[in-house]
Amino acid sequence: MINVAIIGSGAIAPSHIQAYLQFPERCKIIAICDIYPEKAKNTAEKFHLESEIYENYIEMLKHTDIDLVSICTPPYTHADMAINCINAGKHVLVEKPMASSLEECDRMLEAVAKNNKILSVVAQNRFRTSMMKLKKVLNSQLMGQIVHTQVDSFWWRGHSYYDLWWRGTWEKEGGGCTLNHAVHHIDIFQWMNGMPYEVTAVMSNTSHDNAEVEDISIAICKYNNGSLAQITSSVIHHGEEQQLIFQGKNARVSVPWKVKASQSQENGFPLDDMHLEKKITELYSSLPEVEYEGHAGQIDDVLTAIEKNEKVLISGTEGRQTLEMITAIYQSASLGGTVKLPLDKTSPFYTSESIMKNAIHFYEKKTSVENFTDNKITTGSNH
Incomplete structure (x- = not known):
């Protein structure tokens, strides 16, 4: 059984959770972390998960039973989170884009090489x-x-x-x-x-x-x-x-x-x-x-790579390209x-x-909303 942790419980997290839940014999979500712990708690309740709730992912990484971490947070956080997870001995599935810069990608790849862990970048299509x-x-x-x-x-x-x-x-x-x-x-x-x-x-x-x-x-x-x-x-x-x-x-x-x-x-x-x-x-x-489409297909690929010590279809190197x-x-x-x-x-x-x-700065960002009440997202066509 592969134990999974989720960092971030925003709009994309349900896609990961629903995908993991398609493989109950192979994995279990044991932890959810969010800087807004109430959001994490509500997410766990929504999907009937008996998961520990964390506000600080560094504290969560002390949970030695975690094998795989899904990172579902804004892009600027991806690099440090992924590197810390990998250095803590966890495999990582990180949402797109892989990071905010090529320099961050290269640091992530260095951590992968050093720790011999899997890093896969979400490209569910x-x-x-x-x-x-x-x-x-x-x-x-x-x-x-x-x-x-x-x-x-x-x-x-x-x-x-x-x-x-x-x-x-x-x-x-x-x-x-x-x-x-x-x-x-x-x-x-x-x-x-x-x-x-x-x-x-x-x-x-x-x-x-x-x-x-x-x-x-x-x-x-x-x-x-x-x-x-x-x-x-x-x-x-x-x-x-x-x-x-x-x-x-x-x-x-x-x-x-x-x-x-x-x-x-x-x-x-x-x-x-x-x-x-x-x-x-x-x-x-x-x-x-x-057999499995979208996030479920990619999570199946990551779980199989962990189980059989194989390569993933979408590695960190692919994400960097x-x-x-x-x-x-x-x-x-x-x-x-x-x-x-x-x-x-x-x-x-x-x-x-x-x-x-x-980079060209077109306008100044003047409005800052902490959270939207409606977390529903659409993803266009299947193409």
């Missing part, structure tokens, strides 16, 4: 049937070389969203929609397509004058083979229609699922390639559905010009302090 199937279709090479990718991470959040005390600041949230919403799609993008070698980006704040950070960004990525990708990150798009489209030399596929293949006529105009479309469709249809892409977008959009990857300590956006110094 990988654990969806549609994403797993698309990944295998891309791996089949039936589409040919990818020549263009379109990532639409469209979300919508009202003005009051950034009133919450830690949101909307570079210090506490670490960024806006690019970091905290599009992180899901950027993770999928780099998992499926690999890392580009350069990024050029712009960003703006069009609708949230109570936030320092962006509410829309647009990035163009370039690969060594000439392939291009465009990534739009937004919390100003009504309808929250999200998609990833991969254009190959032979065919196009996407999530939501759609396939289209073309052959060239003698004059260069397109002719439907029904044979290839059928072949790709048959492959997609033949692939199995995942996703943040590296986002950091490059912020660096390019704030300072102008094209940013070459990979990023290292020489980047002017490597540390949290340098990000706060160099």
Whole structure:
């Protein structure tokens, strides 16, 4: 039995708890910690958990029976919490984004190497049937070389969203929609397509004058083979229609699922390639559905890795790559010009302090709400 602790009982914590509860024979939630202990207590009561309640996670870590910690707190807390948990001999599942800076990611990875513990970064959308199937279709090479990718991470959040005390600041949230919403799609993008070698980006704040950070960004990525990708990150798009489209030399596929293949006529105009479309469709249809989707799928992966001493699908290294892409977008959009990857300590956006110094501050955060009474969240589409 794997004993689990939860740090943070805010909006995302129920997703973790509900996922753990799907595996009662494999794990048990024995502790919940929150700087507002009443919230932790209410969460435990809501899910009928016989968990110890803590206000200070350092005190909680003295609980020697804890094997795995889920960190469900604001981004600026992730690094120190994860490092302290790992140094205390615990495995860690940390919510997205992995941390607020690449420097913090590197310190987290050093702790993992030193203690030989598992660090997994939440990217629950990988654990969806549609994403797993698309990944295998891309791996089949039936589409040919990818020549263009379109990532639409469209979300919508009202003005009051950034009133919450830690949101909307570079210090506490670490960024806006690019970091905290599009992180899901950027993770999928780099998992499926690999890392580009350069990024050029712009960003703006069009609708949230109570936030320092962006509410829309647009990035163009370039690969060594000439392939291009465009990534739009937004919390100003009504309808929250999200998609990833991969254009190959032979065919196009996407999530939501759609396939289209073309052959060239003698004059260069397109002719439907029904044979290839059928072949790709048959492959997609033949692939199995995942047993557990979303957070449950990732928690199953982490539990299995602990039980069998295996690697997780989304390691700290994978989490760092996703943040590296986002950091490059912020660096390019704030300072102008094209940013070459990979990023290292020489980047002017490597540390949290340098990000706060160099990032565009669109507005001053004037409103600070301690908590919302309604903890319900929506997550857009399943894509």
